[in-house]
Amino acid sequence: MAAPELDQTEPEGIEGVRMTWLNWPRSKVEASKCVIPIAASIQPIRPHVDLQILPYAPLRCKTCSAVLNSFCRVDFAGLIWICPFCFQRNQFPHYYSSISQTNVPAELYPNFPSVEYSIQNPQDFNPAAAPSPIFLFVLDTCMIEEELEFAKSALKRAIGMLPENAMVGFVSYGTQVQVHELGFSEMSKVYVFRGSKDITKDQVLEQLGLAVPGNRRAGPGMQKSGGGPSPVAGAGPNTGLLDELVTDQWPIAPGNRALRCTGVALSVATGLLGASTTGTGARIILLVGGPCTEGPGSIVSKDLSDPVRSHKDLDKDAAPFFKKAVHFYDELGKQLVSQGHVLDVFASALDQVGIAEMKIAIEKTGGLVVLAESFGHSVFKDSFKRIFEVGEQSLGLAFNGTLEINCSKDIKVQGIIGPCTSLEKKGPAVANTVIGQGNTTAWKMCGLDKSTCLTVFFDVSSSEKSDPAGSSQLYVQFLTSYQNSDGQMRLRVTTVTRSWVAGSEDLVQGFDQEVAAVVMSRLASYKMEMEEGFDATRWLDRNLIRLCSKFGEYRKDDHASFTLNPCFSLFPQFMFNLRRSQFVQVFNNSPDETAYFRILLNRESISNAVVMIQPSLISYAFSSLPAPALLDVQSIAPDRILLLDSYFSVVIFHGMSIAQWRNMGCQNQPEHEGFAMLLQAPQEDAQLIIRDRFPVPRLVVCDQHGSQARFLLAKLNPSSTYNTAQETMQTGSDVIFTDDVSLQVFIDHLQRLAVEAS
Template sequence: MSEIPNTDQEGIDSVRMTWNNWPRTKVEASKCVIPLAASISPIRPHSEIPTLPYPPLRCKTCTSIMNCFSRVDFTAKIWICPFCYQRNHFPPHYSMISETNLPAELYSQYTTIEYTLGDKNQNPAGDFDAKSAFVFVLDTCMIEEEFEYVKSEFKRAIGLLPENAMVGFVSFGTQVQVHELGFSDMSKVYVFRGTKEISKDQVMEQLGIGVAGRRNVPGAGVGGYQQQKGMHMQNSGVARFLLPASDCEFTLNSLLDELQTDQWPVAPGTRASRCTGVALSVAAGLLGACLPGTGARIVALVGGPCTEGPGTGLKLKPLMDSILDQHLVVAILTILHIDFVTHGRTIHVPCDILKYIDQMPFQIISKDLSDPVRSHKDLDKDAAPYFKKAVKFYDSLAKQLVSQGHVLDLFASALDQVGVAEMKVAVERTGGLVVLSESFGHSVFKDSFKRVFENGEHSLGLCFNGTLEINCSKDIKIQGIIGHCTSMEKKGPSVADTVIGEGNTMAWKMCGLDKSTCLTVFFDLSSSEKSNNPGALNPQLYLQFLTTYQNPEGLMLLRVTTITRRWVDSAANSEELVQGFDQETAAVVMARLTSLKMEAEEGFDATRWLDRNLIRVCSRFGEYRKDDPTSFTLNSFFSFFPQFMFNLRRSQFVQVFNNSPDETAYFRMLLNRENITNAAVMIQPSLITYSFNSLPQPALLDVASIGADRILLLDSYFSVVIFHGMTIAQWRNLGYQNQPEHQAVYQAFAQLLQAPKEDAQMIIHDRFPVPRLVVCDQHGSQARFLLAKLNPSATYNNANEMAAGSDIIFTDDVSLQVFFEHLQRLAVQS
């Protein structure tokens, strides 16, 4: 078992594909087992990408953009589209084009190129030159210590924002408070009930914004607004609730100093009333009323589960807690003319009663601390009836945010769950960020939150209003995308009948994207064996990715990436097909597809599905004699793939029994948005060993790599572990690294201790979210963070076969060696 070096293989195009040579027919593609897919990072920065100050040329038939693969007739001033073979005339300003005078888009090295489309339209902020807006939604149902942590980080974030960034503030607990920042002389707050869903129009009416609120706005004349020249109706809301960071920093800091935790009384043994869903609805309505279409983010800081109003995700309590409640419900049902049957303290009513229950004045969701938050077992058994309802609510919120062009970012910190699993749909479809930590005082939250607002080399490069459009050669169909985006339902000839993820379209919306955003596109082939199109005999296929987005400076850009790959006759020449296989990309694509199926398909057995596909891959591409496992050898282009699948089967993406639904949702969201190199580390962590005898070097991801005189550095993406062998830990505890005698020896020991710390900080420094740093010793309690990721080649079952002093793992999981033996036997069966 060996490691694949983590080098950047994406190049200027930021595209990696499972297969770099494609079979020509649908039947041959199905025999490949691993789907035809491409992973693309739409706006990943690269120094060699030129930016052109003029608009691109589009094909008049298929609307693809002229690129370096277009054929040009310099005499007739015509270019031929490689996608549809349409002949297009150059416009007059290309009249000087020649073989020695080419525009940049025709240079062969510029397969990726950017065009400047101009500034974003004047936004409704009036005179403010706002390029982005941030509405902070702060949970106040926390213990005092946590509340002080989050307020401190909130203040720091305000100081890091650009001066012209618009800022709004919403706090919530039992009720929702929208803080008016434009009236700094006196604190003014608008309060919304936390038990009822709030529409955008209701938000506008209560806040006095737009047409619905004309009568409520001070200074409105007869018949409505006395609207100033050139100012939009939304300006009243912008001036009152959304201000530039430079103008409201003092007001916000003062407000936060005075802000207290939620004062609503909480009975002993119960959870606080927290109306997260209503708070996010109000924030979305505020942005929709004030800054529709402008790059804006809702930054939600949540410290516990939603227990009030829409978006609740806890288990149901028995409907009736007391005889008084029962009589009250009976009276309400009678007034509403709803049929019901009573059996003691149990009331049986039709399913549609839920819509009435939502509006009842008493609590129906369990706040009792003895009732646990839903688990994976509850979801599997459909024993968490409010889960689906909460997901449906956040799905509708996602649609609203996408239509407005706004993003939901989620920062959740709690020892228990907060509802990330329910909110996942809204975060993913808007392209939002997500960070899950144990405490607002933990470095995972503090350092990650700071990076969102930092500039310079540490900036995430937050961009807005992105769209992705894909053009394909004929006979290539798009099944869909897995990633942080939403289908725009744009039909076209390249749309496939089957759907994976966000499909039924050839264009997608990305309200928020950054330099780390990565999408996985799944392709299919038409079923026809032969095609009548002019390019049927062309050995090359073409794909073009068009990404339009607003950069942090407010400039609209179009990035065009055009790539080509070869068609191969896989039936006649499978070796050429095999040579184009990218096993690292294939492993990540299979992980993303597995995660999607586990969420979308009821009763889906992920382990069995992965095993069957791996056996098919080995049977198809391995070399062996029938029914002779000892003769099995796997092509070198597939040599790491079984190892990836072994680790995927054991990973947190497939084995969910040890994680909460929130943790699983968090892991999968990051898996779906990171590039191939980072996602591969999530599946198969990297391990480096440090010792006196050699330089730091990669080690096998195996329990055999543990040594008493070694230090190991494990990077599993979500956590970074520094593991000290027993002897190293004893010497460190005795302070040998600090003793002046025998300076050369102890200086070497001090350097040995320091090296993994420096390497760990380099990993943490460049990653978002910031991983958890675990420093542990052999046989210590936190050594489990390392042992859980290692191949269990030594367990309690074969401990007697191991050398004295060797570490063992207490597990019944099979080792990689046993796994591969089973795989060989099954792959060669007749």
């Protein structure tokens, strides 16, 4: 277990693990009555100051391959350790002969369930000899000149920030695909591929002259960023490659879209990376400015009169390109996973670009995705820069990760929702039911970073109420091997224990409301994509009623007597906001936006995901310090500033009086210094939020009754609507024009239905 002082500040502690239920029901029947699935949220390589880095190889159990950990029973006299998973007795090797009760190795420290092994000996590790990470940039040129200039400017800055040992590749595309040879400074050399034809990896390698067996040299477009010419550094005719690049010159017929072959460009890029050494960390970084209309992966026809598919089209099966494009990106994702490479997508366009179709490849490879309106917008520019930053601001990008899970007897793994791919590793811990990436106890993560979070779903297989001879504790071990940003191979081992319990009282005390809300949101989003005609709102309501009926306290048929244990008190509110969120309500969002929101929901930490579901609101006023405010329309006041963080956007909302005083310039007068400070405080707090977030959120500064006030009003509980406008006018608050029920009405209905359901 994590040390108590760690738990107070960070719910994850050193484990990086949070579970829906701290204590687990003993039998399968009891587990089904819990309503909320037994699931764990794990951040595989979450940084922690107290993490022990061990410069030697881990000891593994000879039966189940679990790694030595602090929950093993140790016979110091006989130098034997007993595995808590399979109870196998294992002999310590001779170099552990000096251990004793007062001299234990780091992996047996009782308060540190996570340790990390450096696979290479740090003394022997040579950074210069480490595999060079590859960054292959793929740039769409089918856009207006201004947008292309913004994209080129971002690329120049990014390449200048790359580490000395990085390899750089460059592919541009429009109607055709151009692979740029970066090894020649005297003249430009470009390989051109037809954009209308599906190209295999072998064809790519053959055309680039890399198909000779055993030839593993860096291919065209692969250039060390630190030495010799690169796309944007040094002197000579070829160093201005990006400067020479112009918008796609292929003629566009009137009434037609640009011919853009995004799918073929990614096929070529994937094939090109296939020539690199196996195990080398590589990222394809796609900058795309519009929909694919040419070749495989197309999402819409060339005719401008045909709109890009909407949610309604997908529901009616009226999107002729969708299934074919999804299949194409699924196959592309499989190829990237087999190579161990990552697909990142930076999409900047006013129209859709196909994120909904690409989602499967992005998630399988653990790629990053950013959706913005323009390559000149801060959402794109600042997010793109964050990938290449080092130090505190670094994302901690890592490559070639694998996750393995070991469990106690009677626990089985149903699967994982998050950025990974099943490795189809069978074993006794594989459950019959599958959720997400299942049928395995091992997963591939081509790309991961310090905030990557996975949701693991477990099943209790025991049919007996209790096992008198069995242990009261259960154990789960997460083994994450990965290549860090320096090229070192690491193995993070996290072993956690929880208690088997029989009564519901112990269950209640161990309920984590935040994790439960995030798990239900990820599961609802997954079911909406996988199950045809799935009604997420109804499913969430049914489960919430069952939960309240099971764990609430009330007299039969008396809903006024209903009370909910404090351990569950916030959960109905989370579900109320989830029902109204962009994860469940797809109206007013495009399929691309919905896919983007869900990719981030599935990969971010619990604390970030909770903000996506239920935004945080802070109030600033003359008479008080900044303080959390209710996410309610009643929190709006003329003399108050509100700061809303909904993860994807940060809104600074000025009350009517504040806005008037600001417009009059009161903040510039010496006697109103306090007002100037009041205006400044939310700006500074907003910058703190933006600085630590990826993707960088959109900053919206608006006034009460202004057009952009909708960014705030859409997230607030509609306790005052046009039906109660008369009462609201007297308080100076605002009204929301909606027929949605308020939180209070929702809770009243919930209490009545929960009591009746019993």
